[in-house]
Every structure is written in C-alpha cells, then in structure tokens.
Amino acid sequence: VSLNLKTSLTKGVIMNHPLYNFSPGPAHLPLEVLKTIQKDMLDWNGTGLSILEMPHRGKEFQDLLDSIQFKMRKLINIPENYKILFLQGGAQAMFAFLPMNFTRTKKKLNYLVTGMWSEKAAKQAETYAEISRLNPLTSSTVSLTDPTTWGLDNDAAYTHITLNETIEGIEIFMDPVKGEEVYVADASSTLFSRPMDISRYGVIYASAQKNIGPAGVTLLIIRDDLLEHSIPETPNVYNFKVQSVANSCQNTPPTFNIYVVGLMLDWLNKAGGLSSMYEQNKSQANKLYNFIDESSYYSNPVDPAYRSMMNIPFLLSDASHEKSFLEKATTSGLMNLKGHRLVGGMRASIYNSMPNEGIEALINYMSQFSKEKANV
Ligand SMILES: Cc1ncc(COP(=O)(O)O)c(C=O)c1O
Numbered sequence: 001v002s003l004n005l006k007t008s009l010t011k012g013v014i015m016n017h018p019l020y021n022f023s024p025g026p027a028h029l030p031l032e033v034l035k036t037i038q039k040d041m042l043d044w045n046g047t048g049l050s051i052l053e054m055p056h057r058g059k060e061f062q063d064l065l066d067s068i069q070f071k072m073r074k075l076i077n078i079p080e081n082y083k084i085l086f087l088q089g090g091a092q093a094m095f096a097f098l099p100m101n102f103t104r105t106k107k108k109l110n111y112l113v114t115g116m117w118s119e120k121a122a123k124q125a126e127t128y129a130e131i132s133r134l135n136p137l138t139s140s141t142v143s144l145t146d147p148t149t150w151g152l153d154n155d156a157a158y159t160h161i162t163l164n165e166t167i168e169g170i171e172i173f174m175d176p177v178k179g180e181e182v183y184v185a186d187a188s189s190t191l192f193s194r195p196m197d198i199s200r201y202g203v204i205y206a207s208a209q210k211n212i213g214p215a216g217v218t219l220l221i222i223r224d225d226l227l228e229h230s231i232p233e234t235p236n237v238y239n240f241k242v243q244s245v246a247n248s249c250q251n252t253p254p255t256f257n258i259y260v261v262g263l264m265l266d267w268l269n270k271a272g273g274l275s276s277m278y279e280q281n282k283s284q285a286n287k288l289y290n291f292i293d294e295s296s297y298y299s300n301p302v303d304p305a306y307r308s309m310m311n312i313p314f315l316l317s318d319a320s321h322e323k324s325f326l327e328k329a330t331t332s333g334l335m336n337l338k339g340h341r342l343v344g345g346m347r348a349s350i351y352n353s354m355p356n357e358g359i360e361a362l363i364n365y366m367s368q369f370s371k372e373k374a375n376v
Contacts, residue, residue: 017333020358024166024311024340024349025189025209033263040259051259056252065247068262075265075273076192078221079199085220085240086248086258091188091207094218095121097238098184098203099128101230102157110152112136114144114172115165116342121186122160128231132156137170145305147176157229158182158202164190164308166210167340169300169347171308175200182226189310191219192268193352194278202226208257210310211352213264217257268352277352284350284359285309291363297370315345318373322346325369332365334358 021028037051044051047060054061069084078084087093099109109129111122114137122131132153136142142149152159159181164171166189175197176183182202191204192211198204203222209215220240227241236242237251271277289307292298298314300307316322325346329337339345348362 017331018357018361019333019335020354020361021335022348022350022354022358022362023336024347025207025351026215027210027349027351028353029214029260030264030267030353033260033267036263037260044259052256054255056249056255061255064259064262065249065253068258068265071262071265071269075269077195077198077274081224082198082221083224083227083240083244085222085243086253086261087218087220087238087243088216088251088254089238090215090218091117091186091205092120092124093238094186094205094220095124096127097234097240098158098160098205099125100234100238101240102182102184102226103129104229104231106155106157106229108132108153108156110134110156110159112150112159112161114162114170115168116340117165117167117186117188118160118162121162125160129157144170144172145174147174150176151181154181158184160184160186162186164188164310166308166311166349167313167343167347169302169308169311169313170306171310172306189308189349189351192264192274192277193281193310195274208261210349211264213261214257217254217261219261271352280356281309281350281352284354284356285312287359288312288348288350288363291366295366295370297373298366310351311347311349313339313343313345313347319344321369321373328369329365332361334362334365337362 040051042050044054072078072084107129109125110132111118113119113122113133113135122133125131134142134152136144161172161183163185171190178200183200184203185201187204188206189210191206198221205218205220206212208217208219212219222240227244230239230241243250268277289300292300292314297317300314316325326338337346337348339347
C-alpha cells in the first residue's frame with residue numbers, strides 16, 4: 001500500500017508557495033496522471049499516434065475500453081450484472097435522461113431533497129413524471145442517517161438520492177437497504193472516494209470532474225434488468241439499453257476522457273485502492289473540521305453526522321473579511337476557496353488527489369488569518 005501518492009505532489013508555485021487547488025470541479029488531478037497524459041499526447045502505447053487521434057472502433061481503443069471497465073469493476077467492486085457506461089452531457093443531462101429511461105409504465109418518481117443538486121434533479125424530472133419530494137433535513141420522521149426511514153411512494157419507478165451535496169457539504173454515508181425499491185444515486189462528488197455497496201443501487205451516475213477524470217465524460221453504472229423501461233422519446237445516444245448494447249459506442253464516445261479515467265484508476269490502485277483512500281480522506285477531512293470547530297472565527301453549519309468528506313464549506317465570523325481572505329489565500333498558493341455563489345462563504349473541496357500538505361497549508365493559513373483579524 002503506497003500512501004505517498006497522496007502527498008507532496010503539487011504542480012506549480014506562486015510567490016514561492018506550492019499551489020493547492022481546492023476547486024469543487026474540474027478539480028485537482030494527480031501530477032503523475034498529468035505527466036502520463038503529456039507523454040501519451042504525441043505517441044500513445046508505441047502506436048505513433050496521439051491518444052487524441054485513436055479511432056473509437058479501432059482495436060486499440062476497444063481494448064483500452066474493455067481494460068478500463070475490467071479495472072473499474074475490480075477496484076470499486078461492481079457486480080457482474082451491472083453495465084458500465086461512458087456517456088456525455090454530465091450529471092445534469094442525466095437529470096433528464098434518467099426519468100426518460102425509467103418511466104415507460106411507472107410515471108411516479110421519489111426524490112430525496114437534501115440540497116441544491118438534488119432539488120435541481122427533482123425539478124428537471126418533473127417534466128417527465130410525477131415527483132414525490134422528501135426533505136429529511138426538515139422532517140421529523142425521515143432521517144438522513146437512517147435509510148430505513150426513506151421509504152417513499154411504493155409505485156415509484158425509483159428513489160433518487162444525491163450522495164454528496166457538493167454545494168452545502170452534506171454527505172449520505174450509508175448505502176440504502178436491500179429491497180424491492182430501486183435507488184438511483186447521483187454520486188458525482190463521492191464516487192471513488194470511499195467503498196460503497198454498489199449492489200444496493202439500481203443506478204449510480206457521476207460527472208467525472210471531481211475524482212474520476214476530466215469534465216466531459218459521465219459514468220453510469222446500471223443493473224442490467226433495469227434497461228427495459230425507457231419512453232419512446234428517449235434519444236438513442238441517451239438510451240441506456242442502446243448504449244449498453246453498443247458498449248458506449250452508439251455515438252463517438254469521449255475517447256480522451258475515458259483514457260484519463262483509466263489513468264485515474266491506475267493511480268487509485270497504486271494509492272492503495274478505495275479502503276486506503278477512504279482512511280486518508282477521512283483523516284484529512286477530520287483534521288479540517290476539528291480545526292474549524294475549535295476556532296471561534298470559523299464555523300461549519302452542517303450536522304456532524306452528515307458532514308461531507310469531500311467538500312467542506314465554512315464561514316468567517318465577519319463576512320466583510322471574505323475578500324481579503326480569498327486574495328491572501330490565492331497569493332499563498334491556496335486556490336479556488338470561494339464558496340458556491342448561491343450560499344456564499346468559503347468551501348474547501350478536498351478530493352482524492354489533495355495531498356496532506358494542502359490540508360496543512362490551508363489550516364496554517366486559516367489560523368494565521370484569524371489571528372491577524374483578532375489583533376486588528
Ligand atoms: C452532486 C452534483 N450533481 C450534479 C452536478 C452537475 O454536474 P455537471 O455540471 O457536470 O452536469 C454536480 C456538479 O458540480 C454535482 O456536484
């Protein structure tokens with residue numbers, strides 16, 4: 001098990017400080033992955049062609065696709081009766097294409113609403129079906145930390161959950177209970193960060209640009225008995241059955257992005273796989289939350305039972321200091337800490353490839369900044 005891969009890899013410097021990118025996505029990619037891309041850009045695998053030039057139906061790319069699916073199945077434990085699709089359009093395209101692929105006969109869907117992304121998903125789905133919304137954060141009978149309380153309308157084709165609300169920093173750590181219900185999960189900002197029991201879900205989908213690879217490819221993992229429910233209006237390239245039969249090549253897939261997903265899987269494997277990544281991510285997140293909780297200057301509003309391990313929003317006690325906090329952070333090499341425009345404050349996104357040094361540097365900077373403000 002190599003833990004070193006997650007440490008001491010930074011790409012640039014600013015005013016003699018190493019650079020750490022806290023962006024919510026597109027996010028920090030491991031240096032090792034970027035260097036391999038650089039090498040393969042002119043000659044991939046001795047073919048004499050750039051990875052960007054490989055035809056998608058050629059043997060080389062088809063072999064690559066097969067090997068990536070094989071590696072992913074093994075690394076994140078995807079059962080044999082699940083298909084792995086590489087689509088385009090991002091998670092937001094799936095907000096529409098999921099209902100289209102599930103509502104041929106059942107016209108009702110359940111949505112667990114825990115933040116802005118799940119609300120957006122529910123809103124989009126309303127075009128295609130009758131939506132039951134459940135908000136565990138405001139309900140006394142539904143608990144976010146107890147999936148047995150999530151039971152919704154039994155006639156629904158699926159229950160949609162957003163495993164990690166990237167904007168608010170709210171994460172659901174428990175997998176749903178095994179049963180008849182079909183759970184569909186937006187796992188955009190959590191997939192690959194920790195082990196999950198994929199067999200508890202009907203569908204798991206994710207935009208790639210956090211832990212999986214570059215923006216432009218959408219991963220969709222679907223149980224194969226769920227491929228028969230699309231409405232006739234579903235476009236072929238977004239029909240999960242059609243794409244599954246075509247092994248994601250009904251249209252030209254995002255070949256370069258898929259190749260980078262393969263490199264990310266190799267990197268994750270070398271870094272010790274999901275269990276090791278989970279331990280490291282948990283320890284980094286705990287360090288930052290502990291610092292925030294002990295400080296009288298910073299705060300995080302989220303219940304500790306469902307605080308995100310990937311996106312940590314925090315507020316300064318005086319919002320008028322935010323501009324100077326961000327400016328000084330940038331010149332200290334701590335990039336992209338601004339919170340989402342709709343919630344304000346700050347947010348540190350600490351995906352798999354954030355090194356320990358980045359967390360240390362952030363805590364040192366926050367500590368120094370709050371001391372300066374206390375002395376003003
Ligand atoms: C949880 C979640 N869902 C959906 C999206 C939307 O992804 P995209 O813009 O790639 O469609 C994001 C993007 O940040 C996200 O974090």
